[in-house]
Amino acid sequence: MDQKPTILVIDDEPHLALGLKDTLEFEGFRVLTADTGRRGVALARSERPQAVLLDLMLPDINGYQVCQEIRREDAFVPILMLTARSQEADKIRGLDAGADDYVTKPFGIGELVARIRALFRRATRPTEAATLTIGPATINFATHTLERAGTSEQLSFYEVELLRYLSERAGQPVSRDELLNKVWGVEATSSNRTIDNFIVKLRKKIEPKADKPVHILTVYGFGYKLVR
DSSP: OOOSOEEEEEOSOHHHHHHHHHHHHHTTOEEEEESSHHHHHHHHHHHOOSEEEEESOOSSSOHHHHHHHHHHHOSSSOEEEEESOOOHHHHHHHHHTTOSEEEESSOOHHHHHHHHHHHHHHHHSOOSOSEEEETTEEEETTTTEEEETTEEEEOOHHHHHHHHHHHHTTTSOEEHHHHIIIIIOOOOOTTOOHHHHHHHHHHHHHOSSTTSOSSEEEETTTEEEEOO
16 A cells, blocks of 8 residues: 555646656655646545645636635645735635645745645644643644634644644744744745734634734744743
8 A cells, every 4th residue: 555645736737737746756745636626626535635736727616616625525634725826815715715825836846845744744743732722712633623612613734733833832932934944844035924824814713802812922023922
């Protein structure tokens, strides 16, 4: 049985899909490809990959719809969206559809591989605690769920891993550079808003008032701090 981690690439650009397949297979992954959204959803359902690289612009249904379909089948699989769009609104819409991260074309293959390796590294590390309580919210690391006031909602892979890493350093400021490197596996750039976008989403789910946070605090000019 093939024990290599499986990555599903859903992209209708043949040269890009082939390039990703060749590169990722060379890096030791098993790679499946689909050139339409519906084929991608079917493969995700039958093959249960450990990660999905998903293009936003597809010939049948768009990446947002594909992401939602895959999420209904698998709440845990990390989904990275690949797109030429760089508008902040598109990124937020992708994250809201269930994507875990957003990579804007053109991207460096080295950075993408680093993100994927960090993703698998975080996914396979042992969990010291099964749950984490932050104010009124309880996060279950095993089921990727957040419970608050009698309601439960699903968290994405990176939402869980960001909270996990901040909790390991609870009460201490953690820089954006460190979070990007340790959780996402990439080097920081002045234009990278990935962490800020995730913090906004988490505050809406955890804080009593998202615009006046008391648990996930901004350390201006540096990063963030978790206060439980």
